[in-house]
Amino acid sequence: MSGENKSAYPFYIIVGSLMCLVIISQLNFSFSFKDFQFRRLDMLSELRSSGPEKDSATLTAAKGGGKRSHADSTAAAAGKTPEGTVVNPDAVYDFMSYKGILNYTATTTGDSNAGMDRFMEALRELKAGKRKKVRIAYFGDSMIEGDLITSDLRDSLQTFFGGAGVGFVPITSVVASFRTTITHTFSRDWKDYHYKNSPPSNIMLGLSGHTFYPGGGSWIKYTPVKKPRLDKFDEISLLYGPAEATTININDRPYTLSGNAPVNKLDFRQDTSAGTITIKYGGGPAAPFYGVCFETDNGIYVDNFSFRGISGVELGRLSADMVRRMQEERPYDLVVLHYGANVLFRPELTDYSWYERPMKKVMDSLRRDLPGTSFLIVGTADKSYRKGDRYITAPGVEALLKVQHDLATTYGTAYWNLYANMGGSGSMVKWVEGDTVLANKDYTHLNRQGAAKVGALLYKAIMNDFRQGEQQP
Amino acid sequence: MIDVNKLLAQLLYNPSDPVLFNSAFFFYFFAVFLLCYLAVSRSQQGRVWVYTIFSLYFFYKACGFYVGLVVLSAIVDFNLSRWIYNTTSHQVKKSLLIFSIILNIGLLFYFKYTDFFIGIINDVTNGHITPLHLLLPIGISFYTFENLSYTIDVYRGEIKPVNRFMDYLFFLSFFPKLMMGPIVRAADFIPQIHQPYRLNGEDIGKGMALIVGGLFKKIVISDFIYQNFVQYIFDDPSKHTGLECLLGVYGYALVIYCDFSGYSDMAIGIARWTGFKIPANFDSPYQSSSITEFWRRWHISLSSWLRDYLYIPLGGNRKGKVRQYINLALTMLIGGFWHGASWNFIFWGGLHGAALAIDKVRIDSQKKRKTEMSGFGAGLMKVGGVLLTFHFVCFCWIFFKAATFHDAWSLIHQIVYDFQPGILMELYNGYTAVFWVMILGFVLHFLPAKAELKMAGVLGRMPLAGSIAIMVIFIWLLVQVKSTQPMIPIYFQF
Numbered sequence: 001m002s003g004e005n006k007s008a009y010p011f012y013i014i015v016g017s018l019m020c021l022v023i024i025s026q027l028n029f030s031f032s033f034k035d036f037q038f039r040r041l042d043m044l045s046e047l048r049s050s051g052p053e054k055d056s057a058t059l060t061a062a063k064g065g066g067k068r069s070h071a072d073s074t075a076a077a078a079g080k081t082p083e084g085t086v087v088n089p090d091a092v093y094d095f096m097s098y099k100g101i102l103n104y105t106a107t108t109t110g111d112s113n114a115g116m117d118r119f120m121e122a123l124r125e126l127k128a129g130k131r132k133k134v135r136i137a138y139f140g141d142s143m144i145e146g147d148l149i150t151s152d153l154r155d156s157l158q159t160f161f162g163g164a165g166v167g168f169v170p171i172t173s174v175v176a177s178f179r180t181t182i183t184h185t186f187s188r189d190w191k192d193y194h195y196k197n198s199p200p201s202n203i204m205l206g207l208s209g210h211t212f213y214p215g216g217g218s219w220i221k222y223t224p225v226k227k228p229r230l231d232k233f234d235e236i237s238l239l240y241g242p243a244e245a246t247t248i249n250i251n252d253r254p255y256t257l258s259g260n261a262p263v264n265k266l267d268f269r270q271d272t273s274a275g276t277i278t279i280k281y282g283g284g285p286a287a288p289f290y291g292v293c294f295e296t297d298n299g300i301y302v303d304n305f306s307f308r309g310i311s312g313v314e315l316g317r318l319s320a321d322m323v324r325r326m327q328e329e330r331p332y333d334l335v336v337l338h339y340g341a342n343v344l345f346r347p348e349l350t351d352y353s354w355y356e357r358p359m360k361k362v363m364d365s366l367r368r369d370l371p372g373t374s375f376l377i378v379g380t381a382d383k384s385y386r387k388g389d390r391y392i393t394a395p396g397v398e399a400l401l402k403v404q405h406d407l408a409t410t411y412g413t414a415y416w417n418l419y420a421n422m423g424g425s426g427s428m429v430k431w432v433e434g435d436t437v438l439a440n441k442d443y444t445h446l447n448r449q450g451a452a453k454v455g456a457l458l459y460k461a462i463m464n465d466f467r468q469g470e471q472q473p
Numbered sequence: 474m475i476d477v478n479k480l481l482a483q484l485l486y487n488p489s490d491p492v493l494f495n496s497a498f499f500f501y502f503f504a505v506f507l508l509c510y511l512a513v514s515r516s517q518q519g520r521v522w523v524y525t526i527f528s529l530y531f532f533y534k535a536c537g538f539y540v541g542l543v544v545l546s547a548i549v550d551f552n553l554s555r556w557i558y559n560t561t562s563h564q565v566k567k568s569l570l571i572f573s574i575i576l577n578i579g580l581l582f583y584f585k586y587t588d589f590f591i592g593i594i595n596d597v598t599n600g601h602i603t604p605l606h607l608l609l610p611i612g613i614s615f616y617t618f619e620n621l622s623y624t625i626d627v628y629r630g631e632i633k634p635v636n637r638f639m640d641y642l643f644f645l646s647f648f649p650k651l652m653m654g655p656i657v658r659a660a661d662f663i664p665q666i667h668q669p670y671r672l673n674g675e676d677i678g679k680g681m682a683l684i685v686g687g688l689f690k691k692i693v694i695s696d697f698i699y700q701n702f703v704q705y706i707f708d709d710p711s712k713h714t715g716l717e718c719l720l721g722v723y724g725y726a727l728v729i730y731c732d733f734s735g736y737s738d739m740a741i742g743i744a745r746w747t748g749f750k751i752p753a754n755f756d757s758p759y760q761s762s763s764i765t766e767f768w769r770r771w772h773i774s775l776s777s778w779l780r781d782y783l784y785i786p787l788g789g790n791r792k793g794k795v796r797q798y799i800n801l802a803l804t805m806l807i808g809g810f811w812h813g814a815s816w817n818f819i820f821w822g823g824l825h826g827a828a829l830a831i832d833k834v835r836i837d838s839q840k841k842r843k844t845e846m847s848g849f850g851a852g853l854m855k856v857g858g859v860l861l862t863f864h865f866v867c868f869c870w871i872f873f874k875a876a877t878f879h880d881a882w883s884l885i886h887q888i889v890y891d892f893q894p895g896i897l898m899e900l901y902n903g904y905t906a907v908f909w910v911m912i913l914g915f916v917l918h919f920l921p922a923k924a925e926l927k928m929a930g931v932l933g934r935m936p937l938a939g940s941i942a943i944m945v946i947f948i949w950l951l952v953q954v955k956s957t958q959p960m961i962p963i964y965f966q967f
Contacts, residue, residue, distance in 0.1 A: 007514060007672045009937065010680065010746035011507040016941035018504055021948060041952050043497055145712060177886055178711035440708040447709065 018043070095405045096398065097420050101376070101461045106367075106412025115414040116462075119334040119374035120469050123300075126161055132298040134161065135331065137207070137305060139315065140338035142445060143381065145306045146178035149338075149446075152455025154181075154302035155229070160463070163299015164229035168239075168330075170291040171212040171220055174308065181230055182294070183223040189215030190289075195307065195314040204241060204262055204319050206290035207326050209307045211241065213288060214281035222292065223276045233270040233277060234296040239329070240264055241288035249280040257287055262322040265329045293330065303332075312339035313358035316365060323369040332373055335366065338418075340380025340400055341444050347385040347394030352403045359403075363411045375413035378458075379404045382419050382428040384443040391432075391443055393425045421457045486537040488608075494739045495691055495951075502531065503743070510747065514670045521643045521666060524747070528648035532612070535652055539610035542580070543646050549576060550620045551641040554627040554634040566628060573624045581617045584609055589814030612652045614811060616645050618778055623659040625782055632660045640666055647749075649740040653733070655754035655774035662749070670748045678933020681940060682925065683742025685932075685947055690735030692951050694914045699728045702907045707874055710884035715892030717900060718884045722867050724907070725874050727914040730758065733772070759866070759918055762858030764828045765836065767866060779808050794837075801833065802826035812873070817881070821873045828865060 025043045032038060089095075089102040103115020125131040136157075138150045147166070158164060166181045172192060176184040191213040193199035205211050224231050238248075243257035243264065250268060257266065270277055279292070295301055307314070315337075343355050366375070379401045384391040401419055408415035423430060431438040431450055438450030446454060483498060492498050506527045513519030533540045553573045557566050588604040595602055623641075626632045635641050644662050672680075706713050706721030713721070734755035741751045754774050761767040768776045784804040790797040802823065809822015846854055875881035901908060932940065 004673070005671045006674060006677050007670050007748070008511055009672065009677045009940075011504070011511055012937055013677075013681070013940045013944060014500070014504045014507055016937070017944040017948065018500055020941060020945045021500075024945070024949070039953055041949055043500075045497075142712070174714075174891070175712060177883065177891070441704040442708070445709065445712075 090409070095415065095417060096401060097424065098417060099421050099457075099461070100416075101465050102408070102415045103465075104409045104412050104415065106410075113372065113374065114412050116334070116374045116376065116465055118372060119376075120466055122333040123161065123466055124469065126298075126300065133163070133295070134300045134333050135167070136300070136302045136334045136336060137332040138302055138336040138338065139305045139307075139312070140336075140378075141306065141310055141312075141340075141342055142308045143306075143341055143451075144304055144338060145308060146175040147181045147304050148448065148451035149455045149458070150302050150304040151181045152452045153459050154300075156456065156459040157300045157302065157462075158229055161300040163301055164296045165234065165294035165301065166230060166304075167295065167301040168208070168291050168293050168303035168305070169222065170208050170210055171289050175306075181225060181227070183225055184221070186220040187215075187218050190218050190220075191215065195310060195317065204288070204322055205317065206239070206241070206263070206288075207318065207323065208291060208305045209310070209314060209318075211288045211290065213286050215286075216281075218281040219278060220292070221276060221278045222294070232275070233294055235294070236268055236270050236277060237293045237295075237330075238266040238268075238279065239290040239293065239326075240266070241290065243287035244285055246284040246287040247282035249278075249282045251276075251278055254282060256284075261325050262319065263290065263325040263329050309342055310339070311343045311355065312337055313355065313362060316358060316362040318365075320365060320369050323366070327370055327373075332370065334374045334376060335370060336376045336378060338378035340397075340404070341383065343400055344380065344383050344394055344396045344444075347383065347396050349396050350399040352396070352400050355400070356403045356406065359407055360410070363407055363413075367411055375411065377404050377408045377413050377415050379415065379417040379419055381444075381446065381454075382422050382424070382426075382431075384426075384428040384432075386443075391429045393428065398425075416458065416461055418454065421454070421461075486534055488537065492531065492534040494736065494743070495688060498534070502527075502534075507747075510670075517667060517669075518639070520670060521637075521639050524648075525639060525643045525646055528643070528646040528651060531648040532646060532651055536608075536611040539608075539613075542610050542613065543616060543651075544642065546577065546580065546616065546620055547642040547645045548638070549573070550624055550645075551635070551638050554624050557624065557628050558634045570624060570628045574621060577617045577620050581613055583607070584613055586814045615654045615656055616651065618656050618775075618782075619645060619659070622656075622778060622782055626658070626660055632663075635659075635663055647744070649743040649747075649749075650751065653736045653740070654772075655737050655740065655751060656778050657751055657774070661752070665749050668748070672746070672748065674933040675929070676745055676748075676933075677940075678929045678931070678935075680742045680745035681932045681944075682929040683738045683745065685943070686925075686928075687735040687738030687740075687742060688947070688951060690731035690738065693954050694910060695728045695731035695735060697910055697954055698724045698907055698914070699732075702904055703728050707876070707880070707884070710875070710880055710887055713887060714896055715888040715890070716894055716896060718887045719892075720900070720908075720911075722871055722884070722888075724911055725870055726759070726863070726867050727911060727918075729870065729874070730755070730918070731914060757918055757922070759863050759915075760859065761862050762855050763832055763835075764825065764862055764865060765832045767862055768825070768829065775808065775811075779804050783807060798830040798833065801829045805829060817872050817875060817878065820878075821869050824869045824872070 021041060021043045024041050089098075089104065093100075093102060095102060101116060103117070105114035119134075119136075122131065122134045126134045136153075138144065138153070140149075144150055151166075154167070169182055169184060172186045172190050173179070173184065176186070192210055193203045193205065193213070194210045195205070199205065199211070203211055222233070224233055238250075240246075240257060240259075241262060241264070242260050246257040248255050248257060251270075255266065255268075257264070277292075293301075293303075343352065363375075380397060383394050383397055385394045397419060401417065405415055405417075407413070419427070422428065428439060428443050431446070432441060432443055436449065437447065438453060439446045490496075492502070506523075509523045509527070510520065513523050529540055529544070532543060550573060553569055557569045557573075560566055560569070584607050587607060591602045591604050594600055623632075623644075627634050635644075640663060641659075643666065644657070644659055647657070647662070650657055703721050703724040706718055707725070710718055710721075737754035741753065744751045752773070754772060756770040756773065758767055758770040761770050784800055787800040787803060788796050789800060792800075803826070805822045805826030806819060807822070809818045809820070809825070812818045812821070871884055872878075872881045875884060932943070935943070
């Protein structure tokens with residue numbers, strides 16, 4: 001046998017396998033085991049004439065859903081627009097494709113604080129020198145971690161309206177090293193209570209969703225970075241909870257904390273030549289700490305409240321007392337809610353009523369606790385997932401946008417569609433695979449360049465509203 | 474229904490879908506090729522022509538009309554080598570060789586490194602030269618090195634140039650190794666052209682084991698781990714904990730090995746099935762207990778090429794210790810740069826060069842003192858050496874893979890300062906399948922060579938129907954893995 005020439009064997013093996021595979025392709029069988037759906041083999045898929053595609057059919061269905069809601073909300077909002085300050089935007093624009101900011105008036109509360117009105121008023125007063133500061137609380141998930149999006153928005157706003165400093169920085173952060181707008185280091189022994197680790201009921205979470213308790217040798221250190229408006233510290237304030245005779249050292253100068261309110265503030269001006277600020281826990285009862293804020297005495301500030309892996313419903317766990325007190329110590333003129341990536345964890349899901357219900361509670365309480373503040377809901381970014389061999393927009397994206405838009409119309413907030421701004425359906429694929437890479441390979445998260453682009457788009461949208469307002473008599 | 478237009482489109486070059494061994498197109502291509510090849514198998518020139526035409530078509534499917542470059546460089550080097558061989562003047566010989574080197578390296582540089590140097594010039598002079606954005610002809614790094622070794626060998630008098638141009642074009646365009654190597658030497662390859670096309674059971678078994686094993690390495694291990702885990706980590710290292718980053722690096726070590734060696738194995742297996750023996754390009758490199766050994770086992774065809782045509786001409790170890798270390802470092806630096814036009818590759822090569830020089834000092838001092846351990850101590854040293862070498866290689870991979878230096882450093886920063894071992898279970902739950910595939914990959918890698926031989930033996934003795942059944946089941950399994958829904962990146966979840 002060893003002398004036999006088997007040179008035809010490769011041909012037989014390949015052609016034999018090919019024939020079997022083509023036959024299996026034709027049999028058209030598919031089966032599943034537990035949760036795993038075995039894929040059908042199709043050796044001729046590249047050669048078949050394309051029939052009606054399933055993918056686009058699913059998408060069209062989702063789009064149809066979006067349109068229906070559009071009509072519904074038009075009807076809902078049409079009858080209740082008060083005083084005509086805000087014309088019902090749905091009558092003019094399709095929320096699914098419109099790239100500007102849509103301003104809604106509350107349909108249920110009758111609150112005259114519609115869309116971005118109050119915030120725009122604040123901006124105009126700031127520009128005219130009638131007030132010193134305007135603040136934005138920008139809430140989001142990992143999309144804004146490390147000051148992504150917010151740093152670009154802040155930079156542009158501060159260039160136009162004035163102000164210098166990064167605003168709020170938490171005591172510790174999982175992405176401190178990723179943040180390029182401040183150098184932030186800390187000791188390992190801070191105890192971090194937050195949304196995800198079920199803190200005891202007596203612990204009150206701060207606005208960022210975190211409350212930090214010092215250990216024996218806890219410290220934090222902040223150093224400015226060499227960037228315009230971020231290269232020195234001026235007005236610094238430490239935010240902390242109820243404290244009795246807790247001592248801290250700021251750059252080796254001792255301070256004793258006091259105050260019974262849910263949020264207390266210790267202001268101090270840094271000797272700008274010193275640069276770095278180091279805060280050390282000095283002893284006494286371990287008080288809850290929230291973060292440190294960096295500002296100057298005027299201008300506009302954007303606080304980045306990122307929390308990895310949340311969908312936004314967690315904000316409902318913030319105590320009303322804390323939110324109200326925070327607003328006294330550090331008033332916000334605009335609250336931005338930017339969520340979606342973690343809501344879309346099952347990309348083919350199109351029913352988000354489970355998300356809408358708790359989000360309504362969040363909106364109810366935030367609206368109640370922050371009565372004079374404008375709200376902006378940022379609709380989810382595009383998210384793609386792999387279907388077969390290629391990436392396509394998840395059907396859930398437009399379904400979630402509809403829910404987010406409904407929240408905006410119901411609670412009279414502003415709404416900005418990030419998905420439409422990215423380019424709509426299929427845009428995430430372009431952002432990931434384009435010549436300039438703007439998003440990561442998970443087809444969900446933007447990279448630094450992509451985030452800068454979004455920051456610039458949002459700034460442009462805000463400024464369009466601002467300039468329109470200026471032109472009005 | 475079969476669409477004729479689609480069928481025709483499939484036959485043409487499509488920039489967004491270059492042909493690979495693991496594509497359905499290749500299956501059909503290989504079947505038609507084998508049919509034609511068998512039809513002419515009794516004629517040596519017939520086999521050369523059929524193989525060359527199919528190779529050139531394969532190359533056209535992979536990178537369009539750049540196929541012309543292979544033909545052009547074959548014409549140039551075939552003639553230059555003959556002139557070098559035929560001339561008696563040493564001066565003329567040398568000038569022709571230099572001309573050939575400049576031409577080959579020049580072409581490689583033009584396509585591969587122009588933009589890199591434009592970038593440097595722009596940085597240094599604050600200039601604004603627009604990059605050319607040239608599309609890199611696939612395989613150019615490989616066939617350039619093959620051309621060079623051929624002309625240099627002829628110049629050195631080590632081989633006689635081939636008489637027939639078609640033989641040389643066949644050698645250069647030989648499709649199994651054209652795109653991703655291994656780098657084949659003319660001296661090893663050309664004599665095989667003249668042998669009759671005969672295969673025995675061992676050839677069939679080895680070829681099949683290499684093809685099936687290569688596909689498994691590429692699709693089941695490499696692509697799966699990369700798409701479902703590693704790419705998320707390297708995309709944004711600073712957003713992942715140190716533990717994730719470390720596992721990402723271990724994962725990447727498997728990804729790059731299985732991707733590259735899997736493709737090499739397929740090439741060697743396909744060549745074997747068509748009657749050509751190409752030596753192994755990888756020899757379980759992570760089993761190495763020193764960096765010197767690693768480079769004897771990793772991408773063997775490249776490292777031996779660099780040794781023979783760069784390190785030795787530079788002086789090798791003949792010009793004193795210091796020069797030897799410099800030569801080693803320089804060879805690795807250039808080897809790094811060969812991988813791609815970026816400072817990361819140069820740094821990667823530099824790290825390996827420095828490590829090789831340090832290891833040389835160790836080996837020399839050991840030789841001098843004649844210290845040789847045995848028994849348990851030697852075993853312990855061996856395990857320690859394997860662990861140390863593996864971790865050094867992994868450390869270097871960080872720079873090889875990361876998009877920028879900044880990314881590489883932030884990944885290292887996370888491992889050192891933000892390790893967070895507590896998330897291990899959460900991580901495991903998020904990526905269960907990935908981690909099991911990783912474990913499987915490492916276990917297979919550390920299996921003794923005997924196991925592979927055994928598998929090849931079994932496949933070689935298998936009846937035809939058995940071989941077909943194995944192939945069919947295997948491809949069906951690959952399809953299942955290939956199109957699995959990717960895992961959701963972990964950092965959504967906590």
